[in-house]
Amino acid sequence: MFSPRFTLNFRMLNLLASIERLYGKIQGEKLIPSLSLRLAQENQILATHYSTSIEGNPLSPQDVTNVVLGDQIPATKSEKEVKNYFTIITSLPNLAREHTPITVALTEKLHKILLQGIEKEDLGKIRNGSVFVGHRTKLEIVVKHNPPFHTEPEIKNALNELFLWLKEEKELHPLIKAAIMHHQFAYIHPFFDGNGRLARILTTYYLLLEQYEVSKFFIIDDYYDIDRHLYSDCLHSADDGDKTSWIEYFLEGISTSLQGSLARINELKRHHLDRIEGEKRVLVTPREEEVLQIIINKKAIKTADIEKSFSVTRQQAHALLSSLVTKKLLKKFGSTKMSYYKLREKHK
16 A cells, blocks of 8 residues: 655645645635636646646747637647646646546547657557666766666556555645645656656646636746756756655745745736726636636637536526626526637727
C-alpha cells in the first residue's frame, strides 16, 4: 500500500494559511461575468502555454491564443501539443462537476487526447518497457531519474495504489495530497512521453475535485516555468522517498500563483474591463456562474444539459437559463423543446 513519507513543518503550515487567505480573498471578489469569464479563458490559455513551455514548446502566449481560439487546424507538433492540452484543460471542469474519479482508465484516456496527432504508437497505453529521464552530453548519458517499474502490470498496480490512497486518505490537507500525487505520478512515469504534462493536468483536476477552482481563478504552471531546472530539481528531490522539500516548493508555487491572480484581477478592474456596458454591472449567482462556465466549454447547451450537470428539475434548469437571458448574458435559439442557448457576442 502506498504510504508517502514527509515531515509536516511550520513552513508548510504557514504556506497553507497564506494560500487559504489568498484564495478566500479571491472568492470574496464580487466578479461579474465579463471579468470572470475573461479570467477563466486567460488562465486556461496561460496554463496551456506554461505547461507545454516547461517541456520545451517554443510557442508564445499569443501564439498559443491564436492556435487554441482560431479556426485553423494545427499543423506543427508544437501547435498540436497546445491544442490537445487546451482541449483537456477546458474539459476538466465538466469532469469535476460529474465527479469523475481519478483512475488508470481516465489517465489513459487523457494521455490519448494529449498526444493525439503527435504520436502514432502508445497513445493512451501504459508503457511496457524501460525508460529514463535525463540528457545526453558529448561524453555521456546523464540519468536524472530511473523509474521504479518497467512493466505494464507493475506500473498499473503502482497507479492504482496511488489513486486509492488519494481517495481514502482523509487526514491530510488536499493541497498536500495534490503535491504528493504530482510527484508520485512523475516518479512512476507511466508513459513513454507526456508524463510531465499529464502530472500537471491530473494535479489541476484533483484540485478541482477538492473545490479549488484552478484555471478559473489561478493556475499552477506559471511558477514552474519561471525556473524549469529548479522545478525539476525540487520534483526529483523527492525520489529518495522524502517528499518534504517538494511539498514546500509546491505550496509556495500555489501561493505565488494566487498572488499573481489577485494582481491580474486588480489590473483588469483598474482598466474597467469588468464593466458590461458603461456603468451597468450585472451580477450573477454562483450557480449562474457555473452555468456560464459550462457554456464556455460546450459553446451551446440545452435545458437537459443543465438538468444533468446540476441534478435539478427541468423547471429549475429553465429558470437558471431564463435568468441569464434576462440579464442579457445568454441568447436563446428556437422556441421548442429543441431550443438551445449560447453566450451573447455582445452584452447589451
